[in-house]
Amino acid sequence: MTLDTLKSRKLLDGHCTRVTSLEYLMSIREMLSNIFRAHGHYCSAHPWEVIVGTLTLTICMLSMDYFTSLPKVCGWNYHCTETQDMMSSDVIIVTLANAMAVFYIYMQFHKLRKVGSKYILGVAGLFTIFSSFVFSSAVIHLFGLELTGLNEALPFFLLLIDLSKASALTKFALSSGSQGEVPENIAQGMAVLGPNISLDALVMSLVIGVGTLSGIPKLEVMCCFGCLSVVANFFVFMTFFPACLSLVLELSNNNPIGRPVWQLGQFTKVLQEEEDKKPNPVVQRVKVIMSMGLVLVHVHSHLMKASDSTLGEVSTLVNIPELEFSRKIEPEIPLWQFNLKKFTSLGMEQLAVLLLAAVLTTKYIFVDKTESESAEEETPEEQATDGAIENEPETQTEEPAVVEELQKSASCGVQTDPVRFSPKATFTVGGKDSDSESIGDESESTRDENSRPSSPTAPRSLQECITILNSGEVMDLTDDEVRLLVATKHIPAYKLEDILQDPERGVAIRRQIYSQQLPKAWALSDLPYTGYQYSYVMGACCENVIGYMPLPVGVAGPLLMDGEEFYVPMGTTEGCLVASTNRGCRAIQAAGGVKSMVVADGMTRGPVASLPSAKDASVVKLWLEDPDNFATIKESFDSTSRFARLKSIQVSLAGRHLFMRFQAFTGDAMGMNMLSKGTEKALRKIQEHFPIFEILSLSGNYCTDKKPAAINWIGGRGKSVVSECTIPAHVIEKVLKTSVPALVELNINKNLVGSAMAGSIGGFNAHASNIVTAIYIATGQDVAQNIGSSNCITLMEPSGPKGENLYVSVTMPSIEVGTVGGGTILPPQGSCLEMLGVKGACPEDPGRNARTLARIVCSTVLAGELSLMSALAAGHLVKSHLKHNRSSQCVTNSLSKGLPTIPEHKRSKSLDLSSPRRAGRHLLDQVGTCTDKAS
Numbered sequence: 001m002t003l004d005t006l007k008s009r010k011l012l013d014g015h016c017t018r019v020t021s022l023e024y025l026m027s028i029r030e031m032l033s034n035i036f037r038a039h040g041h042y043c044s045a046h047p048w049e050v051i052v053g054t055l056t057l058t059i060c061m062l063s064m065d066y067f068t069s070l071p072k073v074c075g076w077n078y079h080c081t082e083t084q085d086m087m088s089s090d091v092i093i094v095t096l097a098n099a100m101a102v103f104y105i106y107m108q109f110h111k112l113r114k115v116g117s118k119y120i121l122g123v124a125g126l127f128t129i130f131s132s133f134v135f136s137s138a139v140i141h142l143f144g145l146e147l148t149g150l151n152e153a154l155p156f157f158l159l160l161i162d163l164s165k166a167s168a169l170t171k172f173a174l175s176s177g178s179q180g181e182v183p184e185n186i187a188q189g190m191a192v193l194g195p196n197i198s199l200d201a202l203v204m205s206l207v208i209g210v211g212t213l214s215g216i217p218k219l220e221v222m223c224c225f226g227c228l229s230v231v232a233n234f235f236v237f238m239t240f241f242p243a244c245l246s247l248v249l250e251l252s253n254n255n256p257i258g259r260p261v262w263q264l265g266q267f268t269k270v271l272q273e274e275e276d277k278k279p280n281p282v283v284q285r286v287k288v289i290m291s292m293g294l295v296l297v298h299v300h301s302h303l304m305k306a307s308d309s310t311l312g313e314v315s316t317l318v319n320i321p322e323l324e325f326s327r328k329i330e331p332e333i334p335l336w337q338f339n340l341k342k343f344t345s346l347g348m349e350q351l352a353v354l355l356l357a358a359v360l361t362t363k364y365i366f367v368d369k370t371e372s373e374s375a376e377e378e379t380p381e382e383q384a385t386d387g388a389i390e391n392e393p394e395t396q397t398e399e400p401a402v403v404e405e406l407q408k409s410a411s412c413g414v415q416t417d418p419v420r421f422s423p424k425a426t427f428t429v430g431g432k433d434s435d436s437e438s439i440g441d442e443s444e445s446t447r448d449e450n451s452r453p454s455s456p457t458a459p460r461s462l463q464e465c466i467t468i469l470n471s472g473e474v475m476d477l478t479d480d481e482v483r484l485l486v487a488t489k490h491i492p493a494y495k496l497e498d499i500l501q502d503p504e505r506g507v508a509i510r511r512q513i514y515s516q517q518l519p520k521a522w523a524l525s526d527l528p529y530t531g532y533q534y535s536y537v538m539g540a541c542c543e544n545v546i547g548y549m550p551l552p553v554g555v556a557g558p559l560l561m562d563g564e565e566f567y568v569p570m571g572t573t574e575g576c577l578v579a580s581t582n583r584g585c586r587a588i589q590a591a592g593g594v595k596s597m598v599v600a601d602g603m604t605r606g607p608v609a610s611l612p613s614a615k616d617a618s619v620v621k622l623w624l625e626d627p628d629n630f631a632t633i634k635e636s637f638d639s640t641s642r643f644a645r646l647k648s649i650q651v652s653l654a655g656r657h658l659f660m661r662f663q664a665f666t667g668d669a670m671g672m673n674m675l676s677k678g679t680e681k682a683l684r685k686i687q688e689h690f691p692i693f694e695i696l697s698l699s700g701n702y703c704t705d706k707k708p709a710a711i712n713w714i715g716g717r718g719k720s721v722v723s724e725c726t727i728p729a730h731v732i733e734k735v736l737k738t739s740v741p742a743l744v745e746l747n748i749n750k751n752l753v754g755s756a757m758a759g760s761i762g763g764f765n766a767h768a769s770n771i772v773t774a775i776y777i778a779t780g781q782d783v784a785q786n787i788g789s790s791n792c793i794t795l796m797e798p799s800g801p802k803g804e805n806l807y808v809s810v811t812m813p814s815i816e817v818g819t820v821g822g823g824t825i826l827p828p829q830g831s832c833l834e835m836l837g838v839k840g841a842c843p844e845d846p847g848r849n850a851r852t853l854a855r856i857v858c859s860t861v862l863a864g865e866l867s868l869m870s871a872l873a874a875g876h877l878v879k880s881h882l883k884h885n886r887s888s889q890c891v892t893n894s895l896s897k898g899l900p901t902i903p904e905h906k907r908s909k910s911l912d913l914s915s916p917r918r919a920g921r922h923l924l925d926q927v928g929t930c931t932d933k934a935s
Helices: 002-045 047-068 091-115 118-143 147-159 163-174 178-213 216-238 239-250 267-278 281-308 336-343 346-389 393-397 399-412 442-450 462-470 479-487 493-500 503-515 577-590 614-625 627-638 672-689 712-716 729-734 740-757 768-779 784-787 828-837 848-874 875-883 886-899 915-929
Strands: 552-561 562-573 596-604 608-610 643-655 657-663 694-697 718-727 792-799 805-815
Touching: 002 178, 002 479, 047 239, 047 442, 047 503, 047 712, 091 147, 091 163, 091 346, 091 552, 091 915, 118 147, 118 281, 147 216, 163 178, 163 643, 178 216, 178 614, 216 239, 239 336, 267 768, 281 828, 336 399, 336 718, 336 848, 393 828, 442 718, 479 493, 479 503, 493 503, 493 712, 552 577, 552 848, 562 828, 562 848, 577 718, 577 729, 577 848, 608 627, 657 672, 712 875, 729 740, 740 792, 740 805, 740 848, 768 784, 768 805, 768 828, 784 805, 792 848, 805 848, 828 848
Parallel strands: none
Antiparallel strands: 552 562, 596 657, 596 718, 608 657, 608 694, 643 657, 718 805, 792 805
8 A cells, every 4th residue: 555545545534534523513503403493482482481480480589598598688687897888899990880881781772773673672672671680680699688799790791791692583583474483483593593692601601700710809709790691691592582572573563464563574584694694613613622621620620629618618609708797786677678778879970870871871762763763764865866866867757756656655565666765775674663554665675685786876887887797797787787788788688687696686677677668667566576486487487577476375175085185275366266165175075075087198289281282191191090100100209208108199181281189198297398399209200201291380279279179178188087976965955055956957057058058168067267277376287278177067967866966077178287397396386286295296106196186176176166056056146256255345335325315305205225235226227327336
C-alpha cells in the first residue's frame, strides 16, 4: 500500500468522522425541535390550563416561606442596627443601575414599535410583567420576604431581559391565517427557537454563575441575580408566554370570517426570517463544549466547598449576606402596609429614576407614536410621488379617485397591486394600530418582500438596463426598469417568470403592465396572486399568468359506493348544488349504497387524411381493417408509451377524405397527449405503405373532443360507466320527501320525453353536468371536457314485489378523467384527489385510480339526480334556491322597495297587502312586467 493511499484513507476517515459527528448533532437538534414543537403545541392548545398552573406554582413559591416560617423583616418585626440597615449596595451604583435598566427597557420597546404591530407590543409587555413577577417571587423566597434585596435585584433582571425572542415567537403566531393555525404556528416557532434559546440560557447561566464562585460577596449577589433573571425569563418563555400568546390572539380576534385582524404576514416569510437568523453550527458546537466545561467547573467548586463545610450546613449557589437582627419587636402594621410605606417613602435616587421612567414613557406614548404614524403616512405618498409617478408620467393624468380607491383597498385589506405604492414592507400591519380594521395588505407586503420595489429615483437608461440584462444580473433591475425593457421588446412579457427567476415577481410586474392598459387601474385589485406555487403552473397549466382564482370547494358525502365510503369534493359557486348532492348521498347510504362498473376504457383521437381519389381512400380503409395490418399499426403506436395501448381504429369515408378514430387505453392519465403522440407515429407508419396518404390534421373532430357528438354517446370515449341503486320506499318518503310513482312519472316525461323533444344528444338527465363540472374543477380535470363527460341517461322504475321501491340507474358512456398530468399536478387539486384516495398513478394496477374516479363521478351524478328529481317532484326546488342560493331578506327588501304606496281609500277590499308576496303578485298581475333585478 502506497503512502498516498494511506494519506487519502486517513483523510477520508477523518472526513467521515466529521460528517458522522455533524449528523449526530443534527439528529439531536431534530429530536429537540420535535420535543419543543410538542411542548409549544400543548401550551398553545391548552392556554388556560398552562396559565393557571404557572400562576399557581409561582404563588406557591412566593408564599412558601410566609406559611412555613416566621418572616424576619428589618423595621417590621425585628430591630436592626443602623449599619445593618445600610447593607444595600452603594446608592450611586444602584441609581445608575436602575437608570440603565429603565433606558434599556425603553430601547427594547422602541425597537418593537418599528415592527408595526400593537399585538407584539402587548404580548411583549405581558412577558416583561410576568417575568418580573416570577423573578421577584424567586428573590423574595431567597431573601425570606426582605425586600431590600429585591430593590437591588430588579435592575439586573431588566438589563438581562431579551424581548427579541418573545417578539420572534409572536411573529410566528401573528402570521396565522386563522385562529386554528395559531397553535400549529406557535409549535413551529418553538421548534425553531426552542433549542437555541435553551442553549443560550444554559450558557449564560453557567457563565454568570462563575461569579458566584469568586468569594466576593457583592459580586456573588449580583451574579446570583443574573442567574435568577436568566432562569425566570426561560421559565416564562417556555410555559406562560406561548399559552398567553395563544389566548390573547383568540380573545382579540373579532373577525371570525376571513383573515384575522391581527394577521401580520405570511408564515413562510416569518419562518424564512428565523431560519436566516440561525446561528452558525460551529458556534453552537463551541457553546456546547463550553457549557460542558463550565458544568465541570461548577461541580468541582461546589464539591470542594461542600467538603469544607460541616454536615449540618446547607450548600447554596451563593452566600447571601445574612442580616443580623438585634432583637424582636411586635409589628404595628401588616407586612403589606409596611412594604407599601417603605416603597412610597422615596429618596432622591428613587425620585430620579422615577422621573427618568416617566419621561421615557411619555416620549414612547406620545412622541414615538406620532413619529411612527407620520412615517407610515409619509412612506406611500412620498414613494408614489417621488418614485412611481415620476417614473411613469402617463399615470399623472389619472383621476384622483383612482388613488383614493387604491388607498381604500389597501386600508381594508384588499389584495391590490403595488402599481402606485412600492415601499419595502417588513411585517407592516398597515395604518394606525388602534384601528383593528386598518390591517396592512398582506399581498402588498409579501409581493414587496419577494420582488424589488421601484426605485425612488429615476430608472437607469435603457442602454444600462440592456447591459445589466445581458450580463445575467437581472435581479438588480428594479420593477420600473423591467417594465421599461418589456415596453421596448427586450423582454417578452410572457417570459417574465423565466427571465427574472422569480415567478411571483414576474406575475406582479405583468399585473402592473396590464393594469395601466385597463379601463380602471384597480380592476385586478381583488384578484389575488401572492403565495401561490407558480412553479407547478409554468410550462404546464397556464401562460401570461396574472393571478389565481379562489373558488369555494364543498364536500358531499359520505358516498357509499361498492362498500366503500367517499367524501366527494365539489368546486362550485352554485348554491344548493353541494347540499342537494349531499342529500342524495344520504339517501344512497340509507339504501345500502350504490353499485358501479366501468364497462369500457379508451381515449380517442380522430385524425383526418386525404387521398387522390375516393377509391384510394377505400383501399386504405380496407387495409386498416385487416387484423394483420392493425397489428402492425398497433406495434408502432404502443412503442410511444409505457401505458398507451391501441385497442381499435374506426374508419369512415367522406369522399376522398379518410377519418380515423384511434381508441387506446392510457392508464391513469386522461390520455389526450398519449393518443396524439401514438397516433402521429401510426400515421407515419401508414405513409410508409401508402406514400399518397396525406395527413391533413392530427385532429379532424372525429374524436370527438369538447364538442357534442353522437359518436361519443354511442361508441363511448374515456371511461364508460354505469351505476345503479335501489332506494326503499321509506327512504324516498323520509329523506327525499316524495313518492316512487311521482319520481318515475317525472323521469319519463322530463328526462326521456322532454330531452327527445329538444333533440338532445346524451342529455337524458336532470343536471349531470352540474356534478361533473364541480368535481372536475376540484380535482384538476379538463373542465371543457364536461361537454362529452356529461353525456348521461337516468332511468327510474318501480321495483320490489309491489313496486314500492325505486330502482335508479345512471349510464355515462364518455367520462374523460385522469389522476396524473394536467391540472392534477397543482397542490390544491392534488389534495382533493387525495381525499378520494386516487391521487397519482396506481403502480400495481395502471388505470385503477382513473377508473375509480370515473365511478365516483358517475355515482355522485346518481346522487344528484335523485335529489333534484325529488325536489322537482315535491315542488321544493324554488323554495330551496330562495333559501340557499338567494338572500330571502334581499328578495323581500327589493320587493318591498318596489311596491308603490296605495292610499287607504284606493285599496281594494279584497286585496291583502299584509304579505309582500301577495302584494307583489297582485301588482305583477296588473302591470305584467318585471324589473331588471328579477331572476
